[in-house]
Amino acid sequence: MESIFQVNLSGLLKVLSDNLYSHKEVFIRELLQNAVDAISARKKEGTFKEFIEVELFDRGDDQVLKVRDNGIGLNQEEVTEFLSRIGSSSKSQDALRRRSEDYIGQFGIGLLSCFMVTDEINVITKSLKAEEVVIWNGRVDGTYSTEVSEEIPQEVGTTVTLKMKDDLRMTPDQLVGLLKLYGEFLGIPIEVFINGERRETIFNSFPWNNGGPQGDNVLNFGREAFNEHFSNYIPLTDSTGKTKGIGYIFPRPTGVATSQHNHVYIKNMLIATNNKDLLPEWAFFVRAVVNSSNLAPTASREDLYKDKAFYEVREELGASIIEYLIGLSQSSPKSLENIISIHNQALKSTALGNLDFFNFISDWFIFPTSEGPLSLEKIKKRGKTIAYVPDIDDFRQIVPIARAQNRLIINAGYIYDADILHLASGQDRDHVYQRIDAEHFGNILKPLDIDVYDKAQERLMKLQDYLLNYDCELEIKQFEPGNIPAIYNLSNKKLMDRDVGRIQDESNDLWAGITGAIYEPSASFNSKLYLNYNNPIVKKLLEKAHEGMEEALIQSLYFNAMLMGHYPLNQQELEGMNNNLIYILNKTY
């Protein structure tokens, strides 16, 4: 036996209102959407002057809201089919429920949202194609009644009347606010009446529809939408022209983790003010307002279907942003510079994922250098070799030397910078990119003349003995400024050796055993102390023996260089440093 599901309407309504709609006010959106769809349907039959009227009446204890349109209306059969049957819609194209390009609605459930604010929906409708007027009353308990009359004077169109629940009465301002929020850009004037008096007409158009977006008008629009003062905007469009809008460049730096807050309109109706994924992920420095006729809302209408069209549109809007920035480099390089300086990090992360964009924008990127922040373009002009230090501590140590030698060094220790420069080295044939890390640290320090070097060798070996306990190799170089006696350099591997060593010193046998079993310390010296032959103390120390003081002196240079490089001293080093000071004190007094 075939049977039909019985629907417990109040249960269904609870599910809808708790899970589908974020707030009760969306019933206004649903009523407007139905009016607009009915007008669109009638437009297919011929021209007429469309309108939507919204009236709010306070009748003694009751408040009544009426939404009237002169759209296509419904005949008796359609009322039964589409109003009395939940999930039935006149707007799906076929039995497969493909969404129609012409309408906003498609699911046949939108009208139910009215039950969040009323217990009874009254519809009076006259179809374009029928003589009779149909009166339909749907109640929250799941019952409904239909009546047909040929007497009631009713123009073609539909009036939906709701008696508002007592605690959900609206003020005229609230009503106007909601109508503006959802319906301002529908392209159909909404006339508002309060207790029989005309209050205002709501009608506006998107700034990109007035012969293309224009300056202040667009910026004001953005300020109202996002409550932010923007100074740059980007016209956005997909390849079909069915999704259009404006992207505003956020006026302050945004973190990579910042989410988007886009305003999305579908067929001129506001769907979301907090959309987080309409633009590609990397575009987090842009806030967009977009109107689309090729994207589809979900049943809640507060999100977008993630179908093929969605991903295409998303990519094409991203391309609009990149195109705009490329154009700006020609038309207003200063503005581009300004945008890049605010969103340096965001744009760097974008460029790493898009080679075309990288090739366009990388010269504009700003890097901290030994001479302050400089664009890559300016850095390139300084010479054939571009030296960068991917570690902030290494950079700090090397910077006084670089300055004294009039060499430009990039601090590439911040996120993305070393990757950007590495990528640049593969793209740029005119420069040599020199990555200066622990292994190559000595390369930028000048070697000694060979005869001076030979002479110093014997002394150096002697001094080296005093550093064996610290696992540090001595080297001599000469560099300016001469007041830096030594630079200490520790590779990452060595840093790890030190940490493991510390764990083994401080922990019990079990842990020490485990770390010993899983970690093999490096065999060779991994840290280096570069002595500076231009420094008078070092020179003296290398020229002749200082019996009794040598150990304390060379170790002091070692501790001093470590501290200058922001390296933490371990227990053994701290003790060594104190012992040295006591030794010097005892020698002096």
Ligand SMILES: Nc1ncnc2c1ncn2[C@@H]1O[C@H](COP(=O)(O)OP(=O)(O)OP(=O)(O)O)[C@@H](O)[C@H]1O
């Ligand atoms: N103002 C109106 N004029 C003419 N027909 C209407 C009107 N309002 C509702 N209808 C009819 O009632 C049907 C159901 O409306 P409802 O709002 O529940 O769903 P829908 O708009 O079809 O889809 P969705 O659930 O996506 O909104 C519509 O498909 C339409 O045929």
